[in-house]
Amino acid sequence: MSFIDFSKTDAVKEFVADQDAEQRRKQEMTAALGAFLADCHYPVAKDGAVMDASYVKTIIGYHMVRCGWRKVADPVIKPRRVIAAGVIEDAVEWVDIGEPDDPLAGLENMSVRELAELTPAARAAAIRRLGGEYEHDLPEPETPWQVTPNITITDDPITGDDLLRGGK
CATH class of the missing domain: 1.20.5 (Single alpha-helices involved in coiled-coils or other helix-helix interfaces)
Known part of the structure; x- marks a missing residue:
């Protein structure tokens, strides 16, 4: 055979x-x-x-x-993490592409005036990062409240087949 x-x-x-x-x-x-x-x-x-x-x-x-x-096209802006009280965890601000990724970049070289111009939450984070203690009325960062989520996903993720054939 x-x-x-x-x-x-x-x-x-x-x-x-x-x-x-x-x-x-x-x-x-x-x-x-x-x-x-x-x-x-x-x-x-x-x-x-x-x-x-x-x-x-x-x-x-x-x-x-x-x-x-x-x-x-080449981007002209990029997302950067926001340091502020009362904003959602994944909040970003869109900044010029040349700006640093960390809003507190160059912290060691900031003047007292530049530190004073920061938002209260950013100022507190900057002082903590420099190893100091900060007298303020903002709560200290603590372990956030936790709960075990129960998530039911009803939609299938989008696949390459869906993109080519319209999910049919």
């Missing part, structure tokens, strides 16, 4: 090439969606208004990536 090896036929080579191209396209679209979602983390309007886009960014990103959106 002889064995026929179909793996070297043109039809098989073309099929494999098509599969590889589709896989690369899925990976590229998934990466583009990730970039879009990262860039929509608390977007800032022209007038300085900040939006919590967490409820809509996935839907808009899914649609825009399927419409061909890709990040092609």
Whole structure:
């Protein structure tokens, strides 16, 4: 009995090439969606208004990536962590691309006037970081309240197949 090896036929080579191209396209679209979602983390309007886009960014990103959106320009702003009392944990401010990633960068070289111009929460964090004690009416950082979450996920994550075929 002889064995026929179909793996070297043109039809098989073309099929494999098509599969590889589709896989690369899925990976590229998934990466583009990730970039879009990262860039929509608390977007800032022209007038300085900040939006919590967490409820809509996935839907808009899914649609825009399927419409061909890709990040092609060099950014002029970047997100930086916010140090302030009463803000949500993952809050960011969008700053010029040349600004330091840490809002307290260069702390050792700050003048007393520059320290005084910081927000109260940032000033307290700066003094703590320098090893000092700070007399203030802000509570000291403490272990936050904890609870074991019970999360039910009803939506499947977006995959490359969804991006190519519209989730069908």
